[in-house]
Amino acid sequence: MFSPSSFVSRRHGEGRSPLLLTAALVMALPGFLATACSSQLGTGTAPREATATAGGPAASAAAEQAPATGRRTSSTRALHLLSQAAQAAISMSYQGQEVVTRWSDGSGSVLVSDIWHVSGGQTVTQTTAAGSSLSSQPFLSSDDDSQAPEGVLGVTVPLIGLLETHYTVVYAGTGSADSRTAQVVEARREDGSLAARFWLDDATKLPLEREVFDSTSHVISQDVFIRVRFSTQAQAAVPVGGPSDPPGPWADPLSHAQLLALHTQGWLVPAGLPGGLSLFTGARTTTTTGTVLDLGYSDGLSVVSVFEQRGHLAAKLDGWQRTIVGGQVIYVAEPDQRSLTWSSRGMVYTVMADAPVQTVNAVVGVLPHDTPPGFWQRMSRGFVRLASWVNPFG
């Protein structure tokens, strides 16, 4: 993981005057009262605004919450809970249904997937379109070593590390999700605004729900794990004959040294991207058209994958639509609209993002794009081409 440590040092390095602490406590008192009187945390699917304090936390949780405007340190208990959740996603055997809902620019989309995971083994997912009966073929995870299982609401060991680096993680008490008692953990920004909220199963610590908020406190994504069953029941319910071979022989994640070596070989490997995204993983595979490099960037909540491949975009791109982002002509995949691609200077860039639109646009803006040639450059290139056309020996 390659994450800057400036956030951590800044959080721990600032002193506080008694006057400031008194003022902060006075300001936080109404928040504590509201917290004590509020109802239990809900699990609805409609977008809603975040509140400064989580609803329904226990009194012990309130004692761990810092004032909304003065959060500086993450809660040890909260970090421990998230670590347990990441381990539970690997070590537990479970099955259930994950409902992923995303909102962007006033419109939303929902994705429903059935998930089976065997302890220490692979994960099987079968996705249906918006919960309809049009089920697709199951997908067998290529995660042979169980280090990055899918279908755990984005709670993985690397992302938790980034979450701790970029946000203040606090324990927010108990709640309920999928009719199960859950421990609630929140991630807050430097200004104290709510960035994400996690519901972790009280008994197993498996993630049951996650909500992500934008800077204006609106929900931009909600992942819910429902109908969860544990232990050997999950193993017995894996669909027979369904799982397919894992696609794409992606190599194991590249080390920092390997990524730096790629940089010297002409690949673009920025250490960070706009939105506070840090490079935390990279992988490589070989296709029929050449080597593909995958670079993963995240702040613990938003994740952007940048795929690079030497070459040029095909003249005709089926399933892609031409659009303009930040003044640059790119192509967006239909219908999910979350995959963007373009080519520049002999390299094809494809960006897949689970991030706010503003972050995605900023990422596209900082990556290379071809600028239209000047008049003389275009004329020169044209004369060369004309000469090559009439050259009988060319």
Add this chain to the structure above:
Amino acid sequence: MSHLGDRLSALVDGELDGAERDRAHAHLASCEQCRTEAAELRILKQKLSTLMTGAPAEAAMTKRLIAMTGPGGPMPSRRGATRVSRRPGTRGLRGARSAGRRRYLMLGTVSLVVGLGAAAFSAGGGGEAAPGPRITPPVEMYSVEHAITTGQVPFAPPAVSPAASSPVASASAASLP
């Protein structure tokens, strides 16, 4: 009765002397045929005279027009224009023809340059034709890798990756009301 014959044209041209002319006039008075021929000859002579008197005026006008289109076209050089106007004879006409040829040569050259420039500008568009494969990004493969990175469920849009040919679970994102 014998007719005037060749003497008729001599009469019309005024080439007969007194006795000959009197006898010819006496014959015309009594001969309808010779009178008609004499009238036709006079009309023909008048038309030819008209043509002969109009030709020099048109030739002069042609020379003046050629002189106006001297070397340099719309902005003739002082030297060339002076020579043509001062010497409207054979040498002036030759110079005007040479200037016309230069003008056409210049027009041809300009047309060639403009045409080549337009063709080069058109051919120079469309980006660099650098070597390398033409790629259609494999969305489904990227989606799976991205899902592993995010710790989320892998899926790919069905429009890009038909489920029948893909090992990846295909899904679509349905719009919410």
